[in-house]
Amino acid sequence: MESRVEKQTGGSGVARLLDDLWSLRTRIVDLTTPLSSSTPTLELPEPFANLIDFSLEEVSAYNEPGPHWKHHNIHTGEHIGTHLDAPTHWATGQNGKDVSRIEPARLMGPALVLDVAAEADADNDFLVDVQHLRAWESEHGQLPDGGWLLIRTGWEERSGNKRQFLNNDADGTPHSPGLTVECARWIAEETALSGIGVETVGIDAGTAAGQQPPFPAHHYLLGNDKYGITSLRNLGELPPVGAALIVAPLPIVGGTGSPARVLALVEDS
Numbered sequence: 001m002e003s004r005v006e007k008q009t010g011g012s013g014v015a016r017l018l019d020d021l022w023s024l025r026t027r028i029v030d031l032t033t034p035l036s037s038s039t040p041t042l043e044l045p046e047p048f049a050n051l052i053d054f055s056l057e058e059v060s061a062y063n064e065p066g067p068h069w070k071h072h073n074i075h076t077g078e079h080i081g082t083h084l085d086a087p088t089h090w091a092t093g094q095n096g097k098d099v100s101r102i103e104p105a106r107l108m109g110p111a112l113v114l115d116v117a118a119e120a121d122a123d124n125d126f127l128v129d130v131q132h133l134r135a136w137e138s139e140h141g142q143l144p145d146g147g148w149l150l151i152r153t154g155w156e157e158r159s160g161n162k163r164q165f166l167n168n169d170a171d172g173t174p175h176s177p178g179l180t181v182e183c184a185r186w187i188a189e190e191t192a193l194s195g196i197g198v199e200t201v202g203i204d205a206g207t208a209a210g211q212q213p214p215f216p217a218h219h220y221l222l223g224n225d226k227y228g229i230t231s232l233r234n235l236g237e238l239p240p241v242g243a244a245l246i247v248a249p250l251p252i253v254g255g256t257g258s259p260a261r262v263l264a265l266v267e268d269s
């Protein structure tokens, strides 16, 4: 029998997708951390300058400045909360795309989940290496063109507590998982992925200032027209393969990144 959506749209692939969503055969999983002034954000050490946190400034609230409406100004850095890093964020990508110029097709693709939560729990400085991706590929197949590699580390459980989320030691050095230099280079140069997504505050490990080159995920990915998304949650609701990712940053002209809504479509089994 023709479904309600097929009647409206003529039975196209989009109609089938809408029908699946309508009938709950496909679930939408929100991977985004809610954005507020308490969302934990990156803290660069002295002498570097930090972005401002997100905040709302009331302009009117059904009162004299606007009797029938409520609206705010928003104040925020680009790289706050769940956000996308565009190539121009990094020196190696400075001649690449700003966030407004990333093609929408690169912002949608297969979601591939690598689960290293146990490793990151045992060692907060755990680094994903090429061997982990090779092992993933031998189990699930080659990382597909246009895919997004989502790295599950369990860090989302810390996201309600800034101290635990940043996990700084007594010297102020953060300890959180990331990529080895070779893994960052491999993803950037040897795969056709669109990018990676992480649960941590940035796409590099907490100790990445000491890697060579420093911050290798930023260095290699953004320098090779690949993108990063951070502060994801609910990755545990995704299968290793089979989900689709939708990343929706604001098209800020000249922007090096943007807070983003990140959604996954998952087939219910």
Ligand code: MN
Pocket: 079, 083, 084, 085, 089, 202, 257
């Ligand atoms: Mn960023």
